[in-house]
Amino acid sequence: MTGPAASAPHVIAIVGAGLVGSGWALVFARAGLRVQVYDPVAEVRARILPWARESAGAMAAVGLIDDVKAVLARLHVVDTLEAALDGATYVQESVFERVEVKTDICRAIDALMAPHAIVGSSSSGIPASRFTEGCTHRGRFLIAHPVNPPHLAPVVELVPAPWTDAEALEGARALMHAVGQVPVMLTREIDGFILNRLQGALLNEAWALYDEGYASLADIDATIAHGLGLRWAFMGPFETIDLNAPGGIVDYAARLGGMYHAMAQSRTPRAWPEETIRRAGEERRSALPEAGLTARRAWRDQALTGLAAFKKASGLAP
Amino acid sequence: MTGPAASAPHVIAIVGAGLVGSGWALVFARAGLRVQVYDPVAEVRARILPWARESAGAMAAVGLIDDVKAVLARLHVVDTLEAALDGATYVQESVFERVEVKTDICRAIDALMAPHAIVGSSSSGIPASRFTEGCTHRGRFLIAHPVNPPHLAPVVELVPAPWTDAEALEGARALMHAVGQVPVMLTREIDGFILNRLQGALLNEAWALYDEGYASLADIDATIAHGLGLRWAFMGPFETIDLNAPGGIVDYAARLGGMYHAMAQSRTPRAWPEETIRRAGEERRSALPEAGLTARRAWRDQALTGLAAFKKASGLAP
Structure with a gap:
């Protein structure tokens, strides 16, 4: 310094x-x-x-x-x-x-x-x-x-x-x-920086899947909360794929890069549709009434506190 | 049944x-x-x-x-x-x-x-x-x-x-x-299903940010591992945004939907570039030599075992 x-x-x-x-x-x-x-x-x-x-x-x-x-x-x-x-x-x-x-x-x-x-x-x-x-x-x-x-x-x-x-x-x-x-x-400015650009990319795909009726909001959430999000709690997306192919990240890209490219090509960027947002709001408010939002935020922070303690105790903290 | x-x-x-x-x-x-x-x-x-x-x-x-x-x-x-x-x-x-x-x-x-x-x-x-x-x-x-x-x-x-x-x-x-x-x-078929479509959307944006030199691979990983991925270890992306605006998910969409749409419009789908994949491979192999991949996978599974136990003990498991 x-x-x-x-x-x-x-x-x-x-x-x-x-x-x-x-x-x-x-x-x-x-x-x-x-x-x-x-x-x-x-x-x-x-x-x-x-x-x-x-x-x-x-x-x-x-x-x-x-x-x-x-x-x-x-x-x-x-x-x-x-x-x-x-x-x-x-x-x-x-x-x-x-x-x-x-x-x-x-x-x-x-x-x-x-x-x-x-x-x-x-x-x-x-x-x-x-x-x-x-x-x-x-x-x-x-x-x-x-x-x-x-x-x-x-x-x-x-x-x-x-x-x-x-x-x-x-x-x-x-x-x-x-x-x-x-x-x-970051080396220079970009709207949304890194974190919200990554969140936005995932959210845009999640909204599209929900909008097209592939699954319920709750089930789309579950794919993250009980699946994809587990590794991301202590490893980034690049390290995740680096460990997910025998020869590491280059091997992973060779095996699956084409599939991911095809998926990206199947999407055109569009605004989250109003009617779909309204329907999502109903699904969420039926799972958690508006009066429960504050208590649920406290639950989230309690979970994050516990997760931080777990990561510290397990040597997974920074 | x-x-x-x-x-x-x-x-x-x-x-x-x-x-x-x-x-x-x-x-x-x-x-x-x-x-x-x-x-x-x-x-x-x-x-x-x-x-x-x-x-x-x-x-x-x-x-x-x-x-x-x-x-x-x-x-x-x-x-x-x-x-x-x-x-x-x-x-x-x-x-x-x-x-x-x-x-x-x-x-x-x-x-x-x-x-x-x-x-x-x-x-x-x-x-x-x-x-x-x-x-x-x-x-x-x-x-x-x-x-x-x-x-x-x-x-x-x-x-x-x-x-x-x-x-x-x-x-x-x-x-x-x-x-x-x-x-x-899922109600019907789609390539990549939900989980890998969500992963792919995030990865495509991560590759683009890395390709354009906004940050190192390690720093992009850190935004997930020590930030965005923490909530996703026990909540899905929709519940996350539902709790992140005073009025819930509809309020969140009204506040930030425009920003996310603009971000999506700033991207055209393209294949992960060969030269960028090569550079990513070098950055990863310098952080973790190929001989260490197997041990690191065991570390990952140990971390996932601990995380599963933490979630069970904290009432966050399904």
Whole structure:
């Protein structure tokens, strides 16, 4: 590590503290850093500490956090953007994903930040060049896109804008690595980055199969949850195919590349059909009524907490 | 359940006992059924019991099998197809995936089977209509495609040919459910079925991103292994997005459908490029030399065994 981002311990500012921002706060506090958390909405601010206490407690119960009290003591919820940025060397921005909203908050951060601070945006698909061009310190801005929730899914995509300093990118990489996340480095911008492009490709095929009536929503889900998704919980798609042919990935491509190409040719990109979305909504709401969504999200996070503990105990964690 | 497939306990014939066939043998023996295992190659036959002993032992170590000895006692390795089919009510065919090879073995099974037996093929992408048309009992044949290895990944795709009896399909479904697998029902044939179409869609996008130099193979893998793949280890893609927008799947489609459609439009299907495959092979062999592939496959199966135990203990198993 070189430069100010590396030579001193970081102070973190969290800007926007919904579920993504709160998860980020826990990531950095767990790693021993001071975290200053700001959200413009008072009710959101009021939820941060109770949520962090509960989440950190659940992680401690399975050995993912040692000292909950110490972690919580590092979280400082503040009432202004100024207070969040005071002394901050790294800023994680997680506001609503609209270009106008991102542009406004980046200008505000830009006006208050230390010149050598680094600003990572949680944007899940919009590249930084669309909302940081007008910033005085635009070379210090980049995308740092996590999976939701970031404290339970360690991957983070780092995507530079054309004007992002190499040193800021490297500083963000080193910080993410140091706090136990898994930084994935993109060489340049692309809409959706890697993660949501992969998710989108799979979703587009899933919607097409459902639309054409090949199977129920629940059965399409089961092919992943009780099949294809199991290996992907600890291996990527390339390693998966590398182990799935006697001679490795080149052998696999020779055997099955033609089949996959033919499948791709059989599809024309089209929007997810309205009527099919409506039908999918009915199938989901019949499996899980709307009133149950919140409890099911808690179930998901509990499962992810357990999965993280299992991977750690089995040497499958990063 | 109705008909002979359901009213009596099944006797299972395994035809083709490579890794997929051997895994199937363990699935049925674990569930308490008599299994008659045949492979034309003597060396393959010789490997079945030692492999089953080791795999069942690893499963017993984490609570996935109670009585290894009893499970192994139900496995009967036989020297002829006739002996395998003797009294069999369900046949799982797992020979090499080539239309000619499948056609030949199905004719041979057809000539020896009981008229009411059911024959499931492990074919991973070729529909049954391409190799069962000439069979006298063609109404009893269908696809029963597992994930490799079937004893650790419970999903199985059941795909009827146009001439498959509804009663045979229902018999296979009931049997798979009874032995603890997760049957996914396709209404009709499509190349690649659901699982490999979903895998193929994701792989095509992954190859394109790698080909265009957006990230390394290892980093693309990390976006799945430490990010997107975590939720998919226990939830399907539709449930994932249903929980990822405040108002559920319809809300999610309204917010992000446009972005995913634009991504799809930015891609034209093309074959995985030769030069890119070669480069991927080099990157993989530098991460894992060819001599290490076998050990890494054992590591994968150990991880899948642990994951199955974790899911069972956490109430996430089917």
